[in-house]
Amino acid sequence: MHSLKVLILEDSPFQLMALHQMLNASGVFDVLTAESVEAACRSLERRGAVDVAICDLQMEGADGLDMIRHLASTGQAKALIILSSVERNVLDNVAQLARHLGLRVLAALQKPASPATLHRLLESYRQRDVQAERLPPLLEVHELVPLSELTEQELPQLKAQWQAYYQPKVAMDGQLLGVEALVRWHHPQRGVLSPASFLPLVSYAGLMEPLTWHMLDTALQFSAHTRDASGRHLSVSVNIPPAMLEHRTFAPQLVALLKQHRLPARVLTLEVVENRETTASEEQVEALLRLRMIGCRLSLDDYGVGDSNIQRLLELPFSEIKIPSQFVRGMAEDGRKAAVVAGALIMARRMSLDVVVEGIETASDYQALGTLGAPALQGYYVARPMPRAALEQWLANAQAHVWNAAEDCPA
Known part of the structure; x- marks a missing residue:
């Protein structure tokens, strides 16, 4: 693990x-200090890039926003901690801007920073940095060629490399409600790849549908295996590209797959990612209605991120919404985020919708959520995504993870 190199931009000599x-x-002993943006830029030019930049916002002349834009354009800092006495909402909006510019924001803190908080952020950065060093690089554009030229005979070999990792969903009291199936690519040369590193290329190569059907089959097969082993159904969730709903054959094929695994449709939740379309096509509306009529559950993923969430909730037959991590992370210290989550929970309750809150990573956010209602939880605080064998072991720790009340499967 390499020692960290940190830049401090702070115009108060005492706080610096x-x-x-x-x-x-x-x-941390490799520290660059600067009392102005100009001095910070000169120091970076002279001594090279840093791991973390700690950036004040308010100062005479060029300010913290100028520094953030400089870091984003030059890549001279791997991560950023924003530290200022501005109002909380301004601080959060600056952090959002920095993320849009491509910077990794570790935290946006109001002054004064506590030694414990700063130490925790740096330790978290160190740990994630070590993990990142172990990850293989992203797939490159030239690798589209073999993907796009796959034959029908070669596709099964590729599917064998696409493996499902499962992340549990639990109630506030720890009761197991189901799992979400998330794809990982066990690449023969590059190792285990996360979705962000390959899904755009898979989509571009026209392989999203084979991948999605593979994930559906794998998740339902695991649900059936769990039923046979425990006598109880395991609910599974799978992400569905909206474009697949345009196909009139989608629902009949899904029914056939459920019958093949002898599963009721209610065990399957299809998660539809929000898109920027203001209205759904007639084909999508019809497909979603048919899926609900079959008995599947439908979830609107990343609720609150798209432009048309409220309208889509009114016009489409969703049974669940998922609140993404950006509204949840740090909620215990941010009243505005807590208000957003509380508002979504109230709205969902009045619309008879279930709620899954993603990105629960700390005890404080879990406790803050407990004061707002009783949604389903998903996140590292509960469990990380894991391969099937690891999940089976997780489920075997029976009393720690109580099954959701469900009917025993028929003999």
Whole structure:
């Protein structure tokens, strides 16, 4: 693990000294300090890029926003901590801007920073940095060629490399409600790849439908296996590209797959990712209605991120919404995020919709959520996505993870 290199941009000499001492106490000794944006840029030019930049916002002349734009355009900082005395909503909006510019924001903190908070952020960065070093690089554009030229005979070999990882969903009391199937690519040369590293290329190569059907089959097969082993149904969720709903054969094929695995449709939740279309096509509406009539559950993923969520909830037959991690992470310290989540829970309850809250990573966010209602939870605080064998072991720790009340399967 390499030692961290950190830049501090702070125009108060006292606070600059205090931050420097906090970094030293956390084992960081390679520290660049600057009291102006101009000085910070010169220091970076002279001494090279840093792991983390700690950036104040308000200062005479060029301000923190100028520094953030400079870091985004030059790539001279791998991560950013924003530290300022501006109002909380301004601080959060600056963090959002920095993320849109492509920067990794570790935190947006109001002054003064505590040594414990700064140490925790740096330790978290160290751990994730080590994990990132172990990850293979993203697939490159030239690898589209073999993907797009796959023959029907070669596709099964590729499907064998696409493996399902399962992330549990639980109630506030720990009761198991189901699992979401998430794809990982066990690449023969590059190792285990996350979706972000290959899904865009898979989509471009026209292979999203084979991938989706493979995930549906794999998840339902696991649900059937669990039923046979435990006598109870395991609910599974699978992401569905909206374009697949345009096909009139989608629902009949899904019914056939459910029959093949001898599963009732109610065990399957189809998660539809929000898109930027203001209205759904007639084909999509008809497909979603037919899926609900069959008995499948439908979930609107990434609720609140798209442009047309409210309208889509009114015009489409969803049974569930998923609140994404960006509204949840840090909710315990941010009243505005708590208000957004609380508003979504109230609306969902009045519309008879279930709610899944994603991205629960800390005890404080879990506890804050507990004061707002009783949604389903998903996130690292509950469990990370895991391969089938690991999930079976997780499920075997029976009393720790109580099954949702369900009818025993017929003999």
